[in-house]
Amino acid sequence: MERPSTGRILRYRGKRGLHAIRAAIVTADIETLDPAGVHLGAVPPLDSARHVHLWVFTPGEQGGFHEYNVPQGDEPGCWYWPPRA
Template sequence: MDRPTTGRIVRYRGEQGLHAIRAAIVTADVETLDPEGVRLGAVPPLDSAFHVHLWVFTPGQQGGFHEYNVSPGAEPGCWFWPPRT
């Protein structure tokens, strides 16, 4: 599996309701995570090289939401790569 990097588009399966699949962008990975922000408690740490922080896009006025320390997988609350077409 390719390691996710900041700026890449992934899909995120929601944890609430119908577990909707949304587009998301990686906002931090193990290479770009600010260690000082983690030390100060401003940014959550990542559990592995495959965990990421995301901005999840949603339709409507809200526009999206943050998800932190998201693991890869197919179950709700995880990210996965979009299919190649």
């Protein structure tokens, strides 16, 4: 099974409201997570190789938001691969 990697585009299902599906980009994965940043408390750790930190894109002025330590899955608050065209 393919692991997510930094720079890949995923889909993220929101945790609140309508559980909107948004495009997101991986900002850190198990290979690129900065251990010094984790040690200093500047970056949250990842629970597994299937968890990622994301930037979630949103329409409107805000443009997006961070989500940390996001697991793969179909439930709200999870990421999944976009369908292949």
